[in-house]
Amino acid sequence: MLIVFIVKYLVFLHTQQSRFFERAFLFAGISVICFLLVSCGFFTTTYDITKGAVVGTYKTAKVATDITLGTCKIAYKIGKYTFQVVMAPLDWPMTQDIESIDGMSPKEAIEKGRVKKSPYVVKGKRYVPMSLDEAYRYSEVGVASWYGKETQRQKGGTMTANGEAFDPGKPTAAHKYLPLPTHVRVRNLENGRSMIVRVNDRGPFVKGRIIDLSSGAAKQLGFYRQGLAKVKIETVQLD
Numbered sequence: 044m045l046i047v048f049i050v051k052y053l054v055f056l057h058t059q060q061s062r063f064f065e066r067a068f069l070f071a072g073i074s075v076i077c078f079l080l081v082s083c084g085f086f087t088t089t090y091d092i093t094k095g096a097v098v099g100t101y102k103t104a105k106v107a108t109d110i111t112l113g114t115c116k117i118a119y120k121i122g123k124y125t126f127q128v129v130m131a132p133l134d135w136p137m138t139q140d141i142e143s144i145d146g147m148s149p150k151e152a153i154e155k156g157r158v159k160k161s162p163y164v165v166k167g168k169r170y171v172p173m174s175l176d177e178a179y180r181y182s183e184v185g186v187a188s189w190y191g192k193e194t195q196r197q198k199g200g201t202m203t204a205n206g207e208a209f210d211p212g213k214p215t216a217a218h219k220y221l222p223l224p225t226h227v228r229v230r231n232l233e234n235g236r237s238m239i240v241r242v243n244d245r246g247p248f249v250k251g252r253i254i255d256l257s258s259g260a261a262k263q264l265g266f267y268r269q270g271l272a273k274v275k276i277e278t279v280q281l282d
């Protein structure tokens with residue numbers, strides 16, 4: 044009954060006008076629920092994101108990532124899109140050959156929460172992610188590719204650059220410079236299809252490509268078979 048009360052209370056807070064108190068109590072309430080259920084080894088909850096533009100979206104997604112450390116699983120919605128966040132075991136291999144993040148080994152950086160916009164190195168090249176202000180204004184047109192098939196040959200599972208379990212069927216993506224995680228709308232300019240994806244990985248590290256989508260997202264956008272498509276990317280700004 045206590046859990047039901049807390050969930051109903053969070054829904055009530057979500058309808059209020061004060062964003063500051065809404066976010067503060069939302070974080071506190073979800074944290075209490077997680078504390079109550081973490082000993083069970085698993086729990087799922089769902090909440091809707093309807094306010095806050097890209098910065099609010101990013102902060103809410105960060106709450107989900109923090110909570111899932113260890114045993115918790117969070118599901119949330121942005122409009123009609125449902126996202127699930129599950130943290131991968133640290134012994135899983137990573138989807139990309141990242142040499143270091145913020146001067147540490149990738150998994151050490153993940154454990155210490157030093158990933159979201161920290162510089163990282165791949166094949167000797169240092170990449171510096173954009174700030175949250177830059178991400179807020181981000182929009183780009185270029186070539187998208189997809190990835191995920193290669194990970195199916197590995198035993199167990201694979202880990203994204205921010206420590207999440209990679210599922211090629213989920214609406215996720217990799218980007219070299221956006222903070223992790225960030226949500227973006229991707230529009231296929233060749234057929235008009237669009238969708239929102241959660242950027243939780245790094246890549247693509249191939250010249251001329253601006254985003255690597257999961258194979259599931261590529262199928263929804265209609266370019267799975269040809270492998271590449273011209274797209275427009277914009278960070279999600281929620282009113």
